[in-house]
Amino acid sequence: xxxxxxxxxxxxxxxxxxxxxxxxxxxxxxxxxxxxxxxxxxxxxxxxxxxxxxxxxxxxxxxxxxxxxxxxxxxxxxxxxxxxxxxxxxxxxxxxxxxxxxxxxxxxxxxxxxxxxxxxxxxxxxxxxxxxxxxxxxxxxxxxxxxxxxxxxxxxxxxxxxxxxxxxxxxxxxxxxxxxxxxxxxxxxxxxxxxxxxxxxxxxxxxxxxxxxxxxxxxxxxxxxxxxxxxxxxxxxxxxxxxxxxxxxxxxxxxxxxxxxxxxxxxxxxxxxxxxxxxxxxxxxxxxxxxxxxxxxxxxxxxxxxxxxxxxxxxxxxxxxxxxxxxxxxxxxxxxxxxxxxxxxxxxxxxxxxxxxxxxxxxxxxxxxxxxxxxxxxxxxxxxxxxxxxxxxxxxxxxxxxxxxxxxxxxxxxxxxxxxxxxxxxxxxxxxxxxxxxxxxxxxxxxxxxxxx
Ligand code: FES
Ligand SMILES: [Fe+2]
Numbered sequence: 001x002x003x004x005x006x007x008x009x010x011x012x013x014x015x016x017x018x019x020x021x022x023x024x025x026x027x028x029x030x031x032x033x034x035x036x037x038x039x040x041x042x043x044x045x046x047x048x049x050x051x052x053x054x055x056x057x058x059x060x061x062x063x064x065x066x067x068x069x070x071x072x073x074x075x076x077x078x079x080x081x082x083x084x085x086x087x088x089x090x091x092x093x094x095x096x097x098x099x100x101x102x103x104x105x106x107x108x109x110x111x112x113x114x115x116x117x118x119x120x121x122x123x124x125x126x127x128x129x130x131x132x133x134x135x136x137x138x139x140x141x142x143x144x145x146x147x148x149x150x151x152x153x154x155x156x157x158x159x160x161x162x163x164x165x166x167x168x169x170x171x172x173x174x175x176x177x178x179x180x181x182x183x184x185x186x187x188x189x190x191x192x193x194x195x196x197x198x199x200x201x202x203x204x205x206x207x208x209x210x211x212x213x214x215x216x217x218x219x220x221x222x223x224x225x226x227x228x229x230x231x232x233x234x235x236x237x238x239x240x241x242x243x244x245x246x247x248x249x250x251x252x253x254x255x256x257x258x259x260x261x262x263x264x265x266x267x268x269x270x271x272x273x274x275x276x277x278x279x280x281x282x283x284x285x286x287x288x289x290x291x292x293x294x295x296x297x298x299x300x301x302x303x304x305x306x307x308x309x310x311x312x313x314x315x316x317x318x319x320x321x322x323x324x325x326x327x328x329x330x331x332x333x334x335x336x337x338x339x340x341x342x343x344x345x346x347x348x349x350x351x352x353x354x355x356x357x358x359x360x361x362x363x364x365x366x367x368x369x370x371x372x373x374x375x376x377x378x379x380x381x382x383x384x385x386x387x388x389x390x391x392x393x394x395x396x397x398x399x400x401x402x403x404x405x406x407x408x409x410x411x412x413x414x415x416x417x418x419x420x421x422x423x424x425x426x427x428x429x430x431x432x433x434x435x436x437x438x439x440x441x442x443x444x445x446x447x448x449x450x451x452x453x
Contacts, residue, residue: 011036013434020426025395025419027426032205033383037433038330045311045432046071048441049249050153050160050173052313052324053077053087055338057157057192063106063121069326070163075149076100076110077159080121087149087161088123094144103197110146119146156182156295157191166438174309176410177247177448180300181307185319187292190343193322194350198337198362204375205382206312206333207429209325212371213306213314214254214421216242217396222374226366231359236283243303244413244420246403246448249441250428254421255305257414258285263302267293286318299410308421310428321357331379337362394419394426403449411448420453 016037019028031037047070054066054077065078067090074090076099090098097114100107109126110119118127123146128139149161153170156179160170167173174182185191202209212218220227220234227234243257258266269277271289278287285304293301307315312325322338339357341350361368381387397418405411413420427446435441 011040016433017430020430022423022427025393025398025423027392027394029378029382029390029392030388031382031426031429032208032379033330033388035330038327040433041327042071044435045429046327047073047163048167048432048438049164049311050151050162050167050170052309052322053085053152053159053161055157055191055193055340056154056159057343058104058195059085061106063108064104065100065107066104067100067102068324070149070161071327073163074098075161076146077161078107078121082122084122085152085154085159086122087152087159088119088146089148091147092117093125093146099146104195117144123148155179156186158182158185164438168438168442173249175248175251175448176297176300177245177253177307178249178251178309180245180296180303180410181251181253181309181315183292183295183300184303184307184315185322185340187288187296187301187319188286188342189289191319191340192343192345194339194341194354196339196354198357199334200363201328201332201334202368202372202375203331204333204372204379205330206325206327207425208375208378209333209335209371210308210312210314211422211425212375213308213316214252214419214425216255216417217419218371218374222370223367226370229366231366233283240416242415242417243305244401244415244418245300245303245411246413246420246424247411248447249445250310250425250432251308252310252421252424253300253303253305253307254418255303256285257304257412258302259414260302297408297410299406299408299412302412308425310425311432316361317356320353321361323361333375335362335368394422398423399452401453403451403453405450411450413453 019031051070053068058066059079062079062081065076068075068077076088076090078086080086090100092099092112094115094117097112099110099112116129120126125141125144150163150165152161155170216239226232238256241256245253274287314323320340324336326334328334339353341353358364397415397420401413401415403411403413431445435444
């Protein structure tokens with residue numbers, strides 16, 4: 001580790017690699033506070049990767065839009081008159097003003113509030129006040145349309161975008177683990193995302209919020225008060241039956257899993273029998289219909305854990321809530337909570353989903369209040385002259401488990417509570433930050449591990 005009293009580390013590849021050692025789990029805590037690293041993350045992770053933009057159900061009609069971010073770049077995700085989804089930088093080409101101020105809605109075009117330039121839903125500049133008089137018809141409107149994301153695509157109804165034209169297709173970026181994670185949301189049937197995204201800022205680094213979703217070690221301790229209140233039943237969680245899947249480019253799934261024997265029994269049941277079984281254990285794991293095996297795979301379907309689509313999309317509660325962890329500087333993260341319900345769900349199901357969403361996570365959520373405090377304090381202790389010299393340790397389960405390749409070529413680890421997901425996140429983070437472009441990242445990223453891990 002470099003001397004913590006240095007003003008700034010030099011961010012060459014060797015310096016970045018020294019920040020995390022996957023062979024020991026030693027992590028340099030300055031990764032949670034350093035501005036230079038943060039800027040590199042915006043460039044080499046957020047601008048380069050595929051970012052979750054919206055679910056198709058949020059923008060079903062022409063003119064429907066949803067405002068989101070790629071790193072700190074604000075974008076308008078909008079369906080145009082042809083039904084195509086465009087991801088446009090929300091910044092006017094004249095003097096940079098934000099065009100769209102509402103968080104979501106429907107528009108016929110986007111008119112800038114500064115001087116009135118008007119943009120079509122596909123980003124074309126279609127109106128300029130004073131075009132004839134003040135610009136003498138010299139302004140070439142075709143050159144001043146809104147900037148588009150380089151690529152937009154969707155998987156299982158989830159729309160993603162990247163600013164990098166060299167990024168591999170979404171399907172390849174997601175790989176088996178990313179696709180399995182998204183499939184978890186639709187494994188019980190088609191879904192829609194409810195209006196009303198819960199948003200709040202926590203003073204923590206985005207990575208500690210992300211790595212916490214793999215952390216089943218903290219649950220009994222941090223959330224003991226939520227358990228005693230009776231709102232959650234932590235006793236139902238199987239901490240000794242954990243199931244981990246590690247995928248290319250940093251995607252991972254970690255948490256409880258169904259044993260091979262129990263899955264084999266489940267596989268014998270038809271959907272009617274599965275529903276009957278679920279009725280006997282309403283607080284148990286979500287039992288999926290037979291068709292879930294097709295989209296999650298014969299191994300993936302055993303997971304009841306938490307997927308993270310690298311870098312920052314968490315899928316929780318068996319796919320009933322999503323959380324984006326948006327970076328807002330090294331020491332602030334904006335959390336966006338999306339509530340998912342079955343398509344055409346009746347009002348009482350929607351009501352229950354919203355109640356659960358508000359009480360579990362988000363600013364009023366019992367669980368997030370516990371978590372947020374811990375993340376803030378861990379982040380805060382990352383820049384003191386003395387404390388930043390101390391490392392973190394992520395050694396739980398290291399060298400103790402086997403990464404297997406199961407049916408359909410899906411990789412998995414069966415174990416107890418562990419820190420494999422966290423180590424995988426930081427190993428991948430190093431790979432993203434040290435690669436100067438997609439060609440280097442493709443050539444040098446880790447494949448899903450096999451054997452002792
Ligand atoms: S900044 Fe948008 S029209 Fe001038
Ligand atoms: Fe938690």
